[in-house]
């Protein structure tokens with residue numbers, strides 16, 4: 030709703046009231062329409078101010094209404110009526126003016142903002158466009174290039190930038206509503222002719238065609254297959270080339286194509302999923318709202334390889350004081366050079382300053398005696414990590430939280446090496462650790478609620494999306510990835526090429542296909558793990574060469590490593606590169622010969638594999654493992670898995686994440702395809718649909734937001 034009152038004698042003050050962000054729900058829109066009518070009909074009122082309660086102007090249209098039958102007054106005519114008013118209307122912006130909130134402000138005759146406010150048109154991130162006149166008014170106000178940038182990226186700008194761009198008329202450090210009311214009094218009776226943005230023309234540009242061609246190329250490159258950014262460019266083009274009324278028609282038409290699209294559904298689901306992962310819970314009953322995080326002021330990082338350096342930077346950027354420990358003198362010296370320059374680059378990018386003395390370096394673990402939290406980031410080797418944890422348990426304060434940055438090792442086992450296993454959790458960072466948004470916080474059997482809460486909060490402070498997951502081999506992300514990689518190898522055995530598999534995945538929306546990604550991260554990483562697991566034995570011959578522990582196994586990755594092909598770092602992997610460290614993947618005839626010989630040696634007759642099979646085999650098997658993970662309670666809900674895959678593994682956001690994708694495709698279809706592939710490959714047991722997946726289908730395939738009920742029922746039966 031909206032509250033209306035008269036203030037300072039002649040100003041009608043309209044306050045949007047819909048906590049927490051004053052989203053423009055049907056009742057808020059109705060409240061605005063009614064209040065504007067009252068203000069315009071009241072002779073005593075000479076000007077109007079619109080503001081939001083609790084220090085937030087407006088977070089935009091109510092996203093929760095989008096999937097439902099729309100009711101209440103529509104936004105577009107509401108904003109037109111405000112703009113057409115014959116009394117000055119001033120927007121008083123505090124907190125946020127986003128999406129429909131900014132569009133409402135653009136319909137006002139003046140915009141005054143607090144200096145700390147953020148403004149933007151983020152509709153594109155929800156699979157939409159600013160269809161309440163935003164695509165038509167913003168270019169008319171600030172010019173086509175700047176508007177294109179804001180509308181196609183959805184980025185939020187500070188009040189200072191908004192003032193510079195010309196979105197705002199005034200920025201204040203004081204009480205914004207008071208300032209706006211005074212301003213409204215000062216403009217009473219002035220002509221509004223030059224204040225209605227819809228009557229402006231876009232500033233002329235010399236080469237519109239190439240501007241829009243470039244913009245189109247840029248958005249197509251940035252989010253492969255996403256339709257909203259393309260529609261945003263088309264809508265802004267309409268603003269630049271058509272009269273306002275026709276531009277509005279075009280905006281409406283383009284919005285209609287987006288509004289009910291699968292991509293919009295996926296992105297809106299993902300908006301709420303990101304927020305849901307913060308409300309974590311564990312099977313032991315620990316929860317986000319009942320567990321108190323400990324304060325962490327000083328942290329330590331043990332091991333300053335690539336990951337340790339990135340973690341050190343992330344901690345320092347979060348404002349912590351950091352003790353960075355590396356026992357190898359040469360590595361320490363290199364880290365002392367690398368970390369400050371990483372910090373400097375980050376500060377330039379983010380416009381922040383870093384206290385250079387917030388990091389101290391040491392060659393001994395003794396230096397961490399007084400820290401609140403340690404993140405161990407030594408080489409991925411259990412014996413080495415055990416030793417470090419034993420040492421830390423002696424050196425640290427008894428209440429220091431001990432975290433391990435491992436991508437798959439057993440957190441419970443490491444906890445058992447310490448005097449306080451309840452203070453041990455995993456913090457699985459993704460490389461580069463100071464850039465990648467994802468953090469898996471891995472709780473062990475004995476991790477205390479406070480330990481989990483502290484790690485989750487620290488992740489948030491570092492700007493990460495922290496997802497709490499249980500302890501199992503590979504946790505959630507890598508456990509699912511393993512299945513995906515294995516299917517990709519099997520597809521090569523059956524006749525596919527890395528190019529074919531990668532093309533299918535990249536057209537689906539991944540920034541890189543599985544083979545290009547493996548080349549980038551290094552084939553030797555997985556090889557080392559397989560060797561440690563006793564799997565990578567290429568001396569086996571005959572049928573046993575492709576079977577391990579009774580299941581199908583592909584030694585292709587091991588064979589490549591034996592040829593010294595570790596990916597980009599060696600200049601050869603699944604592709605060839607112009608030099609070691611080269612980035613541009615080129616098809617490699619050697620690899621194709623190698624695959625031909627391999628198939629011939631094993632009596633494999635190559636067949637034609639299409640993109641659909643690639644997608645189904647690789648993605649459905651990964652999804653199936655996701656269901657297994659939910660079934661086991663390793664992840665609390667599908668949103669956790671989706672956040673992990675979008676933020677950590679390049680799953681295209683406009684497809685919502687693997688679990689959402691399964692919901693979109695239809696669970697019955699996923700089961701049917703998995704069963705069919707399992708029949709064709711009976712020695713791949715994990716192609717069998719998981720129990721949870723089958724149960725969901727048996728329960729009538731409820732929509733994704735209801736899966737938790739089925740999972741919960743299952744857990745309560747156990």
Ligand SMILES: CC(C)(COP(=O)(O)OP(=O)(O)OC[C@H]1O[C@@H](n2cnc3c(N)ncnc32)[C@H](O)[C@@H]1OP(=O)(O)O)[C@@H](O)C(=O)NCCC(=O)NCCSC(=O)/C=C/CCCCCCCCCCCCC(=O)O
Pocket residue numbers: 049050052088089090091092093104125127128129130151152155157158159160161284285288301304305
């Ligand atoms: C920056 C924020 C605003 C605040 O951030 P923060 O303080 O960190 O808080 P959060 O945790 O993010 O949020 C707190 C809770 O509030 C919920 N929330 C936030 N914003 C919204 C919202 N806009 N709607 C609903 N709920 C919201 C959030 O989920 C949290 O709750 P919970 O924890 O999940 O329970 C930050 O929140 C933020 O960035 N918000 C989103 C801002 C945004 O993206 N705004 C744009 C929204 S879309 C929009 O505005 C569109 C406008 C144009 C619409 C035109 C309509 C025309 C319809 C025509 C249809 C024609 C087609 C029909 C065709 C046919 O049918 O024929």
